[in-house]
Amino acid sequence: MATSNTLVNEVVEALQSVVGSTPVALHEPSFEGNEWVYLKECLDSTFVSSVGKFVDRFEVDLAQYTGSKYAISVVNGTAALQIGLKLAGVQTEDEVLIPALTFVATANAVKYCNATPHFADSEEPTLGIDASKLREYLKQNTIQQSGQCINKNTAKVIRALVPMHTFGHPSDIEGLLSISHDFKIALVEDAAESLGSFYQGKHTGTFGLCGTLSFNGNKTITTGGGGAILTNDKEIARHAKHLTTTAKLPHAWEFRHDEVGYNYRMPNLNAALGCAQLEELSGKLKAKRDLFTRYLEAFRDVQGITLFREPKNCQSNYWLQTLVLDEDMSELRDVILETTNKNMIMTRPIWVLLNELTPFKDSPCMDLSVARSLSCRIINIPSSPGLGLVSL
Amino acid sequence: MATSNTLVNEVVEALQSVVGSTPVALHEPSFEGNEWVYLKECLDSTFVSSVGKFVDRFEVDLAQYTGSKYAISVVNGTAALQIGLKLAGVQTEDEVLIPALTFVATANAVKYCNATPHFADSEEPTLGIDASKLREYLKQNTIQQSGQCINKNTAKVIRALVPMHTFGHPSDIEGLLSISHDFKIALVEDAAESLGSFYQGKHTGTFGLCGTLSFNGNKTITTGGGGAILTNDKEIARHAKHLTTTAKLPHAWEFRHDEVGYNYRMPNLNAALGCAQLEELSGKLKAKRDLFTRYLEAFRDVQGITLFREPKNCQSNYWLQTLVLDEDMSELRDVILETTNKNMIMTRPIWVLLNELTPFKDSPCMDLSVARSLSCRIINIPSSPGLGLVSL
Numbered sequence: 001m002a003t004s005n006t007l008v009n010e011v012v013e014a015l016q017s018v019v020g021s022t023p024v025a026l027h028e029p030s031f032e033g034n035e036w037v038y039l040k041e042c043l044d045s046t047f048v049s050s051v052g053k054f055v056d057r058f059e060v061d062l063a064q065y066t067g068s069k070y071a072i073s074v075v076n077g078t079a080a081l082q083i084g085l086k087l088a089g090v091q092t093e094d095e096v097l098i099p100a101l102t103f104v105a106t107a108n109a110v111k112y113c114n115a116t117p118h119f120a121d122s123e124e125p126t127l128g129i130d131a132s133k134l135r136e137y138l139k140q141n142t143i144q145q146s147g148q149c150i151n152k153n154t155a156k157v158i159r160a161l162v163p164m165h166t167f168g169h170p171s172d173i174e175g176l177l178s179i180s181h182d183f184k185i186a187l188v189e190d191a192a193e194s195l196g197s198f199y200q201g202k203h204t205g206t207f208g209l210c211g212t213l214s215f216n217g218n219k220t221i222t223t224g225g226g227g228a229i230l231t232n233d234k235e236i237a238r239h240a241k242h243l244t245t246t247a248k249l250p251h252a253w254e255f256r257h258d259e260v261g262y263n264y265r266m267p268n269l270n271a272a273l274g275c276a277q278l279e280e281l282s283g284k285l286k287a288k289r290d291l292f293t294r295y296l297e298a299f300r301d302v303q304g305i306t307l308f309r310e311p312k313n314c315q316s317n318y319w320l321q322t323l324v325l326d327e328d329m330s331e332l333r334d335v336i337l338e339t340t341n342k343n344m345i346m347t348r349p350i351w352v353l354l355n356e357l358t359p360f361k362d363s364p365c366m367d368l369s370v371a372r373s374l375s376c377r378i379i380n381i382p383s384s385p386g387l388g389l390v391s392l
Numbered sequence: 393m394a395t396s397n398t399l400v401n402e403v404v405e406a407l408q409s410v411v412g413s414t415p416v417a418l419h420e421p422s423f424e425g426n427e428w429v430y431l432k433e434c435l436d437s438t439f440v441s442s443v444g445k446f447v448d449r450f451e452v453d454l455a456q457y458t459g460s461k462y463a464i465s466v467v468n469g470t471a472a473l474q475i476g477l478k479l480a481g482v483q484t485e486d487e488v489l490i491p492a493l494t495f496v497a498t499a500n501a502v503k504y505c506n507a508t509p510h511f512a513d514s515e516e517p518t519l520g521i522d523a524s525k526l527r528e529y530l531k532q533n534t535i536q537q538s539g540q541c542i543n544k545n546t547a548k549v550i551r552a553l554v555p556m557h558t559f560g561h562p563s564d565i566e567g568l569l570s571i572s573h574d575f576k577i578a579l580v581e582d583a584a585e586s587l588g589s590f591y592q593g594k595h596t597g598t599f600g601l602c603g604t605l606s607f608n609g610n611k612t613i614t615t616g617g618g619g620a621i622l623t624n625d626k627e628i629a630r631h632a633k634h635l636t637t638t639a640k641l642p643h644a645w646e647f648r649h650d651e652v653g654y655n656y657r658m659p660n661l662n663a664a665l666g667c668a669q670l671e672e673l674s675g676k677l678k679a680k681r682d683l684f685t686r687y688l689e690a691f692r693d694v695q696g697i698t699l700f701r702e703p704k705n706c707q708s709n710y711w712l713q714t715l716v717l718d719e720d721m722s723e724l725r726d727v728i729l730e731t732t733n734k735n736m737i738m739t740r741p742i743w744v745l746l747n748e749l750t751p752f753k754d755s756p757c758m759d760l761s762v763a764r765s766l767s768c769r770i771i772n773i774p775s776s777p778g779l780g781l782v783s784l
Contacts, residue, residue, distance in 0.1 A: 029438050039431055046421050048616045048665065049609020075467055075617065078655040104638055104649045111652045114506065217441020217659070224440045224659030225467065246496055253729055253740040257496045260503045260751045263470040267609070267616030270661065273440065337645055348645040359652045 007304045007332055008339050011323070014298040015345050018291070019382050023344035027320060028384040029222045030284075034276040042272035050245070052268025054275050059228070061278050062213070066195075066203040068230035070237035073266035073274070074244050077192040077214025077227035081109035083243055083264065084210045084229055085160055087236050088186035090115050094159040095151055095364065097185065099129050100353045101371040102164040106190050107354050107363075110162075118151070118158060119355045119365035122374055126311045127166035127322075130370060131175025137366040138183050149183045154364060160186045165194035165204050167380065168220070168319035169311055173199045173207050180208065188212070192227070195220050196285045196317035205230045210240070215270075220284055220319050220385075221277035223270040287388030288318040294389065295321055295381070304329040318383070325377040336379060350378035399696045399724055400731050403715070406690040407737050410683070411774050415736035419712060420776040421614045422676075426668040434664035442637070444660025446667050451620070453670050454605070458587075458595040460622035462629035465658035465666070466636050469584040469606025472619035473501035475635055475656065476602045477552055479621075479628050480578035482507050486551040487543055487756065489577065491521050492745045493763040494556040498582050499746050499755075502554075510543070510550065511747045511757035514766055518703045519558035519714075522762060523567025529758040530575050541575045546756060552578045557586035557596050559772070560612070560711035561703055565591045565599050572600065580604070584619070587612050588677045588709035597622045602632070607662075612676055612711050612777075613669035615662040679780030680710040686781065687713055687773070696721040710775070717769040728771060742770035 042054055055073055062071035074080045090096055092114040098106045100119035107117040120137075123130035142149050142158060149158045161180055163171040173189075180187035187208030191197075194204040195213050205211025210233070215226035229240045247261025266274075292307070299307045304326045310316035325333060333349060340347040353375050355365045434446055447465055454463035466472045482488055484506040490498045492511035499509040512529075515522035534541050534550060541550045553572055555563040565581075572579040579600030583589075586596040587605050597603025602625070607618035621632045639653025658666075684699070691699045696718050702708035717725060725741060732739040745767050747757045 029440065031435055031438065031440075035435055036432060039435065040428065043423050043427055043431065046423065047609070048421065048423075049614055050617065076655045104640075104647065104653070105655060108638070108652055108654070112504075217439070222441055224661035225442065225655075225657065246500070248496075252733065255496065255741075255743040256749065258750050260500055261496070262500070263468045263497060263617075265617065267662065269616035269665065270659065273661065341644065349647075351647040357648065358650050 007302070007329060008335050010302045011305060011336050012339055012343055012345070014302055015340060015381060017298045018294050019345060019387055024346060024382045024387070025384060026346040026348060026380060026382055027218045028386065029217055030384070030386050033280045035273055038272040038276045039269070042269050048269040049267050050265045052271070054268045054271035055266060058266070058271040058274045058278070061275060062228055065278065065281070066206055066230055068203070068206045069232040070230070070234070072229045072237060072240045072244060073271060074227045074229060074264045075266055076225050077212055077216065078105040078109055079262070079264045080212035080214070080227035080229045081106065081188070081190055082112045083240055083262070084188045084212050085109055085113050085115070086243065087239055088160045088188050088209050090159045093156055095154065095156045096159060097134070097161040099164050099371065100355050100365060100368050101127070101166070101351060101375055102190070102354065103351055104354060104357065105192070106162060106164055107360055111359070115159065116156070117354065117360055117363050119363060119368060121366055121368050122371040123172070124370065124374065126171050127169055127308070127374065128171025129163050129176060131172045131179060134366070135179055138179065142183065144184065147184055149185050151364065158185055160188050162188050162190050164190040164192070165197060167322050168194045168197045168317040169308070170194065170197055170199040170204050170314045170316065177207055193219070193319050194317060196281055198315040200313050206232065209233065210236055215274060220288070220317050221274070221281055223266065223274040223277070226266045226270050226274060284385040285317055287385035288383065290388035291383065292318045292321060299323070320380040321383045323379045323381060325379070327373060327377065330376045333376060333379060346382060348380050350375055350380070399694070399721060400727050402694045403697060403728050404731055404735055404737070406694055407732060407773060409690045410686045411737060411779055416738060416774045416779070417776065418738040418740060418772060418774055419610045420778065421609055422776070422778050425672045427665055430664040430668045431661070434661055440661040441659050442657045444663065446660045446663035447658060450663040450666045450670070453667060454620055457670065457673070458598055458622055460595070460598045461624040462622070462626070464621045464629060464632045464636060465663060466619045466621065466656045467658055468617050469604055469608065469619035470497040470501055471654070471656040472604035472606070472621045473498065473580070473582055474504045475632055475654070476580045476604050476621055477501055477505050477507070478635065479631055480552045480580050480601050482551045485548055487546065487548045488551060489526070489553040491556050491763065492747050492757060492760050493519070493558070493743060493767055494582070494746065495743055496746060496749065497584070498554060498556055499752055503751070507551065508548070509746065509752060509755050511755060511760060513758055513760045514763040515564070516762065516766065518563050519561055519700070519766065520563025521555050521568060523564045523571060526758070527571055530571065534575065536576065539576055541577050543756065550577055552580050554580050554582050556582040556584070557589055559714050560586045560589045560709040561700070562586065562589055562591040562596050562706045562708065569599055585611070585711050586709060588673055590707040592705050598624065601625065602628055607666060612680070612709050613666070613673055615658065615666040615669070618658045618662050618666060676777040677709055679777035680775065682780035683775065683777070684710045684713060691715070712772040713775045715771045715773060717771070719765060719769065722768045725768060725771060738774060740772050742767055742772070
């Protein structure tokens with residue numbers, strides 16, 4: 001118990017040495033560039049809604065920054081993933097491989113397609129899907145039939161594989177791409193948390209058939225609410241735009257829609273904010289990386305807990321700074337959460353494993369021992385770019 | 393042909409006498425109140441996203457204005473209707489009665505619930521569902537079983553009835569409410585177009601189990617993109633908020649979600665715009681009503697076409713001003729559309745009947761002769777409040 005108290009106190013002290021002793025949030029947006037100028041320009045133009053120059057520009061800027069051929073802005077990251085899955089052919093009765101350790105939106109997007117999430121285990125080095133373990137699992141549990149991957153246990157098609165780049169750290173994309181290829185399962189990247197994160201020099205979200213981003217208020221940059229679909233495929237891009245704009249056929253005045261579409265456009269008002277935020281992205285990333293090095297120094301001598309570091313060959317955006325408790329210290333997680341939050345330093349655990357939630361409790365899953373262990377040992381700590389020392 | 397040319401010319405002249413000869417849009421938003429102030433305040437607070445004081449205030453203001461006990465703001469009108477239908481119990485394999493003559497979003501929302509739209513005919517006096525005709529149709533085509541209304545032809549449950557208040561004109565709510573009661577079909581009002589429209593002194597969207605609003609850029613007031621659910625039922629309100637905010641259970645830090653939820657919150661940024669726009673609503677409504685009287689005067693002597701007027705006992709918002717061609721003049725619709733648009737006066741027809749669109753061509757429908765006739769005879773003309781003479 002002496003040791004326990006010591007670790008809890010050491011964590012609080014280490015955090016305070018970096019963030020100070022005034023109340024501090026987990027992640028706050030900041031608006032220090034052209035946000036007001038663009039918002040005002042947007043309002044003055046009266047084009048605040050479904051079309052406008054900021055929507056067009058935001059899509060061009062996003063494509064340019066990520067190196068994706070196309071970017072389609074939408075109303076939020078969940079909507080982006082739903083459409084991405086649809087474009088990958090996900091349909092009623094299909095299964096979609098996703099990590100058990102992700103935000104619930106990943107699984108909800110699968111459900112919106114009337115498909116079933118199929119939960120994969122995680123690995124410690126990336127916090128993402130363990131590609132080697134998944135490969136073994138698929139070898140034993142699936143067969144190939146007419147170019148499709150069939151789950152032998154459920155007789156359903158496994159249509160897509162969705163890596164999620166946890167807290168901005170790229171998953172093992174090479175391993176997962178190779179599974180996608182060998183087992184004929186479309187790769188759709190949930191890059192909601194990883195704008196500004198690169199795997200071997202290439203931006204996350206640009207490896208599979210398509211990838212999706214989020215610009216919610218807690219993300220590295222925000223549009224209020226918003227998301228985007230990235231793809232290098234011209235037809236996927238065209239179809240994504242069509243589906244997210246009510247599937248209306250072009251005509252001077254006629255209202256003809258050729259499929260069930262969605263009202264998923266990003267309003268021009270939100271895109272105006274996005275254009276300004278994107279201009280500031282590189283500064284925010286520098287500040288977040290600086291914050292990481294400061295935390296690294298602060299936690300250097302703290303035994304029993306480790307600051308999570310970007311995976312090999314990756315450049316992470318360090319969206320949410322992450323502490324991982326040693327396995328024998330995991331019972332301290334809740335005390336640390338309670339003590340830090342009581343000290344006005346906002347911290348939070350990683351998500352409850354999705355297969356433990358009521359709506360997904362009957363979904364198929366592989367052995368989830370690593371994800372289960374990680375789910376009890378991870379604590380996110382204050383991560384706003386404003387906490388970095390690098391001038392924004 | 394002489395007569396034809398005469399009517400086309402008379403329409404153009406009548407329009408120009410009201411809107412002038414500079415290019416004019418169908419419906420433009422205007423921002424002449426506190427929009428800048430509130431947007432700036434929102435940005436300065438850094439609360440631009442999923443929570444914030446403008447979201448709370450917008451919901452209170454909406455409830456107060458409409459006289460609804462509760463208002464839940466969401467990302468757009470389509471999302472509002474999807475959630476409204478879910479709350480009415482609409483599920484896979486159900487049928488939902490909607491007008492054939494409505495914007496495609498009404499039918500899409502039904503599809504998102506994996507249900508089937510069942511198309512009802514319209515009536516000339518309201519442009520909404522013909523309640524008497526629907527009652528006769530239901531008498532002949534449905535039976536009551538265990539308190540549910542069963543379509544005898546498909547053996548499916550008809551779970552909900554969705555009147556849509558076309559261009560802001562209230563449907564025959566009394567007739568439809570009585571059908572809802574007698575046939576045990578939940579009434580969910582699609583009031584996307586009718587903020588500011590009252591039926592017998594009570595705001596549209598407040599009569600059924602719940603109602604839905606839209607604040608898209610083309611509507612009477614706009615939030616960029618947005619919508620709301622109105623209800624007088626506390627439990628429906630609680631559930632609507634829960635479902636639209638990812639169904640997360642309250643907890644200081646734990647991520648536990650008890651059903652498949654949605655990321656359908658209205659961002660605080662958009663709500664800030666909404667609060668300012670709502671303050672200006674009564675001025676806009678006055679201006680739109682003034683525009684109606686000016687059009688009425690301009691079209692008084694034009695034979696073969698009639699300016700649509702609010703139904704009896706109703707106060708319409710006159711969202712989109714509407715011309716209805718006499719039946720024997722319907723072949724002139726496209727010439728009028730072409731000529732007016734060529735003259736930079738933006739006009740458009742009403743929607744293609746939804747049962748004629750590919751995704752809905754197999755949906756059940758009653759006789760749609762009136763809707764079919766109206767769909768070929770209606771032209772919307774410029775309707776922005778700025779075109780009214782009343783000072784905003």
